[in-house]
Amino acid sequence: MDNFSHDVLIIGGGGAGLRAAIAVAEINPKLNVAVISKVYPMRSHTVSAEGGAAAVIKPDDSLDHHAYDTISGGDWLCDQDAVEAFVNEAPKEMLQLEHWGCPWSRQDDGTIAVRPFGGMKIERTWFASDKTGFHMLHTLYQTSLKYDPIQRYDEWFVTKLIVDDGRCQGAVAIELATGQVQAIAAKSVVICTGGCGKVFPFTTNANIKTGDGMALAYRAGVPLKDMEFIQYHPTGLPFTGILITEATRAEGGYMLNKDGYRYLQDYDLGTPQTEPVLRSMELGPRDRLSQAFVKEMEKGNTLEGLYGQFVHLDIRHLGEKKINAKLPFVRELCLKYENIDPVNEMIPVRPVVHYMMGGIHTDINGATPLPGLYAAGETACVSINGANRLGSNSLTELLVFGARVGSVAAEFASNQSDYTFDMAYESITEENHIKNQFFKEKKNQERIADIRKEMHKTMEEGCGIYRTENSLLASQNILTDLKERFSHVAIDDHSRTFNTELVAALELSNLLDLAESIVQSALSRKESRGSHQRTDYEKRDDENYLAHSLAYQEKDNKPRIEYLPVTITKWPPGERVYGR
Amino acid sequence: MFKSSRFPIYYKGHPRMFVKDKPIFWWALKWVHARFIIRELTSVPVAFYAIILILQIRALSLGPEAYANFTNWLKTPLSLSLHVISFLFVIYHSVTWFNLAPKAIVIRIGKNRIPGLVITGLNYVAWAIFSVAIAWLFLNLDNLM
Amino acid sequence: MVSKITLEVFRYRPDQETQPSFDSYEVPCEKDWVILDALNYIKDQIDGTLSYRWSCRMGVCGSCGMMVNGEPVLTCATFLNKFLPGPVKIEPLEHFPVVRDLIIEMSDFIGKLQKVKPWIVRKEEKSLEDGEYIQTPEQLGDYKQYSMCINCMLCYSACPVYGLEPEFVGPAVIALAQRYNLDSRDQGKGEREEILSQDDGIWQCTFVGECSEVCPENVDPAGAIQRYKVAATNNWWKSLLMPWGKSE
Numbered sequence: 001m002d003n004f005s006h007d008v009l010i011i012g013g014g015g016a017g018l019r020a021a022i023a024v025a026e027i028n029p030k031l032n033v034a035v036i037s038k039v040y041p042m043r044s045h046t047v048s049a050e051g052g053a054a055a056v057i058k059p060d061d062s063l064d065h066h067a068y069d070t071i072s073g074g075d076w077l078c079d080q081d082a083v084e085a086f087v088n089e090a091p092k093e094m095l096q097l098e099h100w101g102c103p104w105s106r107q108d109d110g111t112i113a114v115r116p117f118g119g120m121k122i123e124r125t126w127f128a129s130d131k132t133g134f135h136m137l138h139t140l141y142q143t144s145l146k147y148d149p150i151q152r153y154d155e156w157f158v159t160k161l162i163v164d165d166g167r168c169q170g171a172v173a174i175e176l177a178t179g180q181v182q183a184i185a186a187k188s189v190v191i192c193t194g195g196c197g198k199v200f201p202f203t204t205n206a207n208i209k210t211g212d213g214m215a216l217a218y219r220a221g222v223p224l225k226d227m228e229f230i231q232y233h234p235t236g237l238p239f240t241g242i243l244i245t246e247a248t249r250a251e252g253g254y255m256l257n258k259d260g261y262r263y264l265q266d267y268d269l270g271t272p273q274t275e276p277v278l279r280s281m282e283l284g285p286r287d288r289l290s291q292a293f294v295k296e297m298e299k300g301n302t303l304e305g306l307y308g309q310f311v312h313l314d315i316r317h318l319g320e321k322k323i324n325a326k327l328p329f330v331r332e333l334c335l336k337y338e339n340i341d342p343v344n345e346m347i348p349v350r351p352v353v354h355y356m357m358g359g360i361h362t363d364i365n366g367a368t369p370l371p372g373l374y375a376a377g378e379t380a381c382v383s384i385n386g387a388n389r390l391g392s393n394s395l396t397e398l399l400v401f402g403a404r405v406g407s408v409a410a411e412f413a414s415n416q417s418d419y420t421f422d423m424a425y426e427s428i429t430e431e432n433h434i435k436n437q438f439f440k441e442k443k444n445q446e447r448i449a450d451i452r453k454e455m456h457k458t459m460e461e462g463c464g465i466y467r468t469e470n471s472l473l474a475s476q477n478i479l480t481d482l483k484e485r486f487s488h489v490a491i492d493d494h495s496r497t498f499n500t501e502l503v504a505a506l507e508l509s510n511l512l513d514l515a516e517s518i519v520q521s522a523l524s525r526k527e528s529r530g531s532h533q534r535t536d537y538e539k540r541d542d543e544n545y546l547a548h549s550l551a552y553q554e555k556d557n558k559p560r561i562e563y564l565p566v567t568i569t570k571w572p573p574g575e576r577v578y579g580r
Numbered sequence: 581m582f583k584s585s586r587f588p589i590y591y592k593g594h595p596r597m598f599v600k601d602k603p604i605f606w607w608a609l610k611w612v613h614a615r616f617i618i619r620e621l622t623s624v625p626v627a628f629y630a631i632i633l634i635l636q637i638r639a640l641s642l643g644p645e646a647y648a649n650f651t652n653w654l655k656t657p658l659s660l661s662l663h664v665i666s667f668l669f670v671i672y673h674s675v676t677w678f679n680l681a682p683k684a685i686v687i688r689i690g691k692n693r694i695p696g697l698v699i700t701g702l703n704y705v706a707w708a709i710f711s712v713a714i715a716w717l718f719l720n721l722d723n724l725m
Numbered sequence: 726m727v728s729k730i731t732l733e734v735f736r737y738r739p740d741q742e743t744q745p746s747f748d749s750y751e752v753p754c755e756k757d758w759v760i761l762d763a764l765n766y767i768k769d770q771i772d773g774t775l776s777y778r779w780s781c782r783m784g785v786c787g788s789c790g791m792m793v794n795g796e797p798v799l800t801c802a803t804f805l806n807k808f809l810p811g812p813v814k815i816e817p818l819e820h821f822p823v824v825r826d827l828i829i830e831m832s833d834f835i836g837k838l839q840k841v842k843p844w845i846v847r848k849e850e851k852s853l854e855d856g857e858y859i860q861t862p863e864q865l866g867d868y869k870q871y872s873m874c875i876n877c878m879l880c881y882s883a884c885p886v887y888g889l890e891p892e893f894v895g896p897a898v899i900a901l902a903q904r905y906n907l908d909s910r911d912q913g914k915g916e917r918e919e920i921l922s923q924d925d926g927i928w929q930c931t932f933v934g935e936c937s938e939v940c941p942e943n944v945d946p947a948g949a950i951q952r953y954k955v956a957a958t959n960n961w962w963k964s965l966l967m968p969w970g971k972s973e
Contacts, residue, residue, distance in 0.1 A: 039778075040835070042876050043786045098857045101845040101908060103865060103872050110859035134785055135872065142843040142901070154835070177824055206781040239757060242783050306755065336802050337783055339757045449769035493774040495740035498825040501773040596739040597822035597830055602888050610795075613885055616933045680932060684951030 004423065006034040006151070007413040008406075009170060009186030011158050011213055013037035014044030015133070015398035016377030016405075017192035018140040023406025025147035031410055036153040036173060036184065038208065038503070041141045045194050045206045046398065049133025050243070052125035053395035055090035057114055061122040063087045070393060071571050074357075074386020075530035076546065077226065080569040082364045082382045086393075086400050093399035094126055102139040103128050117391045125392045130329055136395060153184070157503055158212065160430055161189065161220040161373070164421040168220065168373035172430040176503065179496025181431035183423045187413035188372050190405055191217060195356035195378040196514045198507075200464075201308070201456035203353040204233060204241045213379045215510035217360045218517065222368045223550035223562070225381035226358035227514070228522035228532045231389055232465055234289035236352030237338055238307045244330055244349055249282040251326050253315040255289070256346070257301040263311070267292040287388070287465075287531060290351035294465045305348060312346035319343075351465060355394060357385040357531065358521070361550055361564075366405030372416070374409045376401040383548065387530020438491050438505055445490045448504050451482050455508075455515055458482075463519050468536045472523040479516050483557070486512060517551040520559040525549060542573050622673040625666035678703040730754040730805060731812040732763055734775065737823050745823070747814075748772070754809060760800035761789050764815070764827075777827035784941060787875035790882070791827050792816040797882035797939050819882040820891075834878055837894050841902040841920055846913025864909040871904035871949055873942040880936035880946050892925040896936035896946030899927060903949040906956075918957060927953050 008024050010017045013035045024033040035041065056066050066087040071078045098104055098112065105113045105127050117125040128135035144150050156173040162183060163169070170185040196211025197203035218224050235244045235255075249255070252275060257263040262272045262281065269288060270280030277283065293311060296302055302309040315323060315330075320343045323331055327342075334340045334347060359381040366374045366382070377398050384397060462475030486509060493501040527541035528534050547563040554560050607613040639650035653659055681703050682696030729751050737745035750771055752763045761779055768775050779789040782801045789800045794814050805813070821829035851858060880896035887893050902921060906914045921927050930950045937947040 039780065039788070040831070040876075043778075043780050043788050045781070045786075047786050047875075048781050048783065092853055095853050095857055099845070099851065099853065099910075101905065101910060103869060104857075106860055106862050106865055108862065110861040110864070112857055129869075131785070131873075134875070138872070138874075138876075142838075143845075145839045146842070146844045154832075177830075206786065208780045240782055333783070337759065339804050339806075447769075448773070491773060493776075495738060495774075495825075497739050498776050498828050500776045501768075596743070597824055598737045598739070598745055599822045600819070606885065606888070612933070612935055612938075616885070616931070620931065680934065680951070683932075683934075683937075683945070683948040684955050686952060 004182060005185040005419065007031040007187050008033040008190065008409050009184060009188075010035045010190045010192060011037075011171060011216070012044070012192035012194065012377070012379070013039070013041030013141075013152070013154075014192060014194055014377065015046035015137055015140060015395065016379075016402040017041070017044075017190070018137075018144050019399050019402030020190050020192060020376060020406035020409065021150050022140070022144055022147060023403045024410040025144075025149045027407050027410045028414060029147075029149055031149060031413060032151070033149055033410075034151045034153060034184070034186070035144075036156050036158060036171070038155060038157045038176070038212070040154050041144075041152070042138055043208070044137060045209050046133045046137040046395070048204070048206060049136075049395055050130050050245070051117060052115065052127035052132045052392045053094060053136070053399075054117070054124050054390070054392040055094040055126060055396055056087065056124050057091055057094075057112060057126070058122055058124060061124050065122060066090070066124060068571060070384060070390045071386065072574065073390035074384075074388055075540065076542075076568075076571075076573040077229075077383070077386030077529060077548070077566055079364070079383050079548075079567040080571060081567050083384050084569060085364055085404075086382075086384045086397065089400045089403075090396045093403060094396065096403075097136060097139060097399065100139050100143040103135050105129060133395060136398075157506065158216060159434065159506060161216050162421055162426055163220050163370065164419070167371040167416075169419045169421060171216070172426055174434075174502075176498050176500075179499060181427050181434065183421070183426035183430070185419035185421070185423060187416035187419075188374065188409040190366070190409050191360060191373070191375040191379055192377045192402065192405075193379045195359070196511065197353045197356065199455070199511050199515045199518065200230075200353040200459050201453075202236060202238060202241055202350060202460070204236055204243050205353065210507035210511055211356075211379070211514045212507065212510050213375065214360055215513050217368060217370075217373065217375065218513060218551070218553050220370060220373070221553070222370050222373060223361045223552045224358060224514075224517050224521075225361040225548050225550055225564075226383060226387075226521070227356075227518045227551055228525055228549065229357035229385075229387050229530060230353055230518070231355040231357060231531050232287065232290040232351045233354040234286050234293065234351050235313055235349040236354075237334075238305060238310045238348055238350050240337060241352045242333055242337055243352075243354075244313060244333070244347060246283075246286075248313060248315060248327055248330050248347075250276060251315070251322070252276045252318055253282060253313050254317075255282050255349075256312040256314050257296055258303045258311075259301065260312075261301075263296050263301060264289070264292055267295065287533075290465050291533065293351050302350075303348070308350070310348040310350045313349045314346045315342050316344065316346065355385075355389055357381070357383070357387065357389055358518075361548075362405075364404075365408045366401055367408060372412060374405045374412075376405040381548075387532060434502070434506075438489065438502060439494050440490065442488050442490045444488050446485050446488045448489060448491070448501070448508055451486055451489065452508055452511070454478065455482055455512060459515055459518070463515075463522055466533050466535050467522050468534060469523070472519055475519045476516070476523065479512065479519060483512050483516075513553070513557070516557075517553075517559045520561055521549045521551050524561040546573060619673065619676055622669040625669040626673075628662065629666055629670075674707065678707070727753045727755060728806075728809060730763075730809060732767070733812050733814045734764075734767070734827070735814075735816040735823075736775075736826055737817075738774075739825060748775075749812070752805075754805050754811075756806060758805045760791070760793055760798075760803045760805055760813070760815065763805050764800065775827075776825050785875060787877035790818050790877045790879050792819055792882065797879040799877060799879070799941050802941060818878060820884070820888040821878070821881070831878060833891070834876070834881065834895070834898070837898045838876075838901065841894065841898055841917055842913055843901045843905055845905065845908065845911050846916060847910075848912050858910045860909050867909070868904045868907035871900045871907065871944055874901055874904070874944045874946075875942055877941065879939045879941065883935040883939040885933055885935075886929055886931060890925070890929055893929040894921065894926050896930075896950065897944070899930075899953060900944050900946040900949040903953055906953075918960065921953065922957050927957065930954075 107113045114123040116123045155176045158173040160172045191213035193213030197205025269284040360375040366376045458475045458478040462471040491501045526537045527545045550562045551559040607617040639647045682699040687694045780786040934947045937945045
């Protein structure tokens with residue numbers, strides 16, 4: 001430990017990172033594995049996932065069903081070999097977590113209970129009441145404590161990957177408690193740092209989801225794949241991004257515009273009835289609901305609030321008794337975090353960014369094109385999520401690809417010689433670089449919060465639910481301008497001890513790079529597929545774009561886009577039908 | 581790297597941490613803490629009563645005269661007020677103890693856990709029964725012998 | 726017109742000063758703002774040097790516990806307008822060394838958690854091919870409550886015993902040990918009892934009960950500790966009266 005040299009270094013201590021660490025420790029206990037994270041592992045965003053994790057367990061279900069649901073949900077942009085491996089290993093991984101103590105909800109006979117979820121024909125979602133991600137993360141964290149080879153750097157922020165002799169050999173990080181900048185060597189490096197929802201203003205994502213790992217890999221020359229695909233959830237609270245579950249609408253909630261009109265009827269989503277009707281109106285598909293919001297906003301029919309435009313989700317007519325019986329969690333969230341009682345008040349909602357389908361380009365084992373560098377979880381793009389992720393696949397993905405990446409990274413590390421770079425030199429150079437970048441007095445000083453706000457605004461306006469050539473070009477220009485302004489950022493806080501303002505600046509610099517890659521990828525893909533909707537190219541174009549986009553960072557820091565064909569095994573592209 | 585000691589040693593620039601001392605009268609600042617300290621203090625009257633009992637046995641062994649002196653002392657206002665205070669403290673201790681009982685005792689009948697109120701209630705019932713039994717014994721002891 | 730409220734925030738900058746102080750900030754008091762939103766407003770608009778931890782803003786990550794007017798709370802679940810007209814005093818969690826401003830040193834908790842073996846201990850592992858361990862909803866219910874701990878450590882700030890005796894293992898860690906003890910899949914009760922029946926273990930608890938009062942997830946650590954004491958006492962009597970028998 002004291003010499004900062006490890007066999008495997010895992011960046012990120014969420015679900016994927018911890019699963020990978022355990023995999024390394026189980027496969028070869030002689031390997032020294034370290035997990036480095038900017039927060040204590042149990043704070044990671046995996047903790048917030050509510051719904052559940054998909055894996056085939058019912059006798060009337062099959063792996064092919066799961067694979068097909070995933071692929072059609074992903075609008076045929078998934079790599080089918082990866083999906084097959086994923087559905088195949090999913091049940092084993094879920095059982096493994098059961099053996100480690102995860103409190104999965106049970107049937108009366110004591111076997112695992114599963115429930116249905118959007119986009120599935122057969123129940124296959126494992127759940128731990130409505131806190132599945134929380135229980136999975138804490139089970140993994142607590143289980144990881146029993147493995148002696150797993151060491152941890154808690155609250156260390158990684159600023160750079162070290163690439164030497166043609167392979168990734170470690171990272172440089174700041175120990176937040178002391179401000180020490182330290183190079184850490186490793187024979188293989190795994191990135192498990194989650195998504196970058198914080199590129200956008202309205203998101204369910206936690207404050208820490210700033211895509212740090214994606215930016216690290218991108219700057220080290222690794223391409224980011226399918227970054228234009230961003231999943232929205234139609235009903236989040238505007239300020240906090242807290243999710244108001246689909247169940248609220250399933251129980252009979254109405255979506256109302258500023259005139260109290262059920263506007264969804266104007267968007268080919270059926271005619272309003274008093275009682276909820278499946279696949280119609282408020283129970284239409286998620287993306288259609290999000291899109292209707294944008295159109296309504298353009299018509300000027302939404303409400304203006306402190307935090308931008310919103311509409312109302314009204315459940316008052318259900319009455320207190322029904323709300324308490326069927327939607328207690330929704331009422332609790334509104335009361336506890338938003339100061340609203342949905343029994344008497346309408347809930348303000350709007351579409352919010354939920355998940356990044358894209359991420360660091362990896363193969364089916366989580367290996368990136370850079371030798372020694374691996375990635376898994378939301379930060380990676382294998383890709384099993386294609387153009388739109390199937391609900392409850394992401395928690396399973398953490399386990400399956402966390403375990404896979406752990407085993408390949410362990411194997412790679414076993415066959416490598418020691419690191420070849422100069423540890424002291426790397427540490428000092430990076431420390432000086434950070435000091436020069438942020439601690440100098442500058443003319444026209446810029447505030448982090450201002451630049452972040454403008455990035456949010458332009459991403460929302462130009463690269464949101466609907467995109468056009470013009471809107472994307474405008475965003476591209478503004479981002480270029482913001483990056484220039486970012487070079488004038490100076491921070492008030494010059495202290496070494498727990499400098500959270502420095503962390504915020506480094507995170508913003510990551511977000512700006514990722515925002516650029518998202519806009520460039522969206523600009524290049526001249527079709528509409530899954531979550532990527534271009535109003536100037538409304539059709540899916542399999543002839544030209546049945547391919548993954550790969551964004552490379554060029555010398556001038558601009559992204560360059562290449563394409564990689566999708567792997568098709570046995571499901572030729574078909575029509576994506578909603579609400580089968 | 582974490583260590584289980586309170587002040588982990590860092591490699592470089594070890595942060596100077598601020599540690600707030602607990603003031604001597606910390607327990608007086610919050611009612612819940614004061615309540616807790618009173619509960620802890622109930623041990624003093626209990627000890628007092630144990631001493632009385634020992635003194636009583638000693639007086640008994642010294643003969644009727646000594647015993648009479650001792651019982652006379654017991655009747656003094658000082659002794660009576662000490663007894664009243666002890667009694668109140670013991671009542672306080674018992675009540676708080678019974679109220680806490682459901683936290684420590686989990687009893688199930690079939691699939692259902694017995695609610696805390698029932699456990700507390702049963703404790704009070706048992707208390708009442710024992711008290712009545714002892715009182716009865718006390719009042720009728722002469723008749724029995 | 727939005728009303729305003731003043732926050733008196735504990736500041737400690739070890740790089741510049743040896744003693745802490747309080748800074749006052751006036752912030753807007755929106756209806757849907759929690760204490761954490763006010764802190765974010767300060768950091769973004771007034772003073773970038775204010776330091777604190779936060780992440781999910783929905784009461785599940787456990788990062789943002791602080792003392793608000795002397796009570797340990799999750800600042801993401803405590804509305805600001807509750808404190809009108811103010812001022813509100815914000816301090817770091819009590820009983821922990823302060824690294825800086827509102828950030829406390831928590832490696833003590835992390836180390837103690839590892840010590841009580843918070844994982845499933847088995848004499849023999851069941852192979853994955855044999856499927857899941859059977860666990861009825863009632864068996865799940867036995868430990869479910871204790872598995873809800875988000876490690877926010879409010880209970881440590883509420884516990885005067887921990888404040889006086891830093892060696893005390895503490896409420897959350899004992900509740901988590903109990904979470905595994907009561908899990909029908911676990912066989913590690915004995916190993917954990919050896920650790921927890923030591924001097925700094927369960928017997929330090931004098932049952933103040935405040936840990937359960939402040940717990941945002943209703944974990945009831947106080948209950949866990951008392952049940953543990955009962956079980957440990959039973960085992961002690963059993964081993965005394967029947968030394969040939971196996972203790973659980």
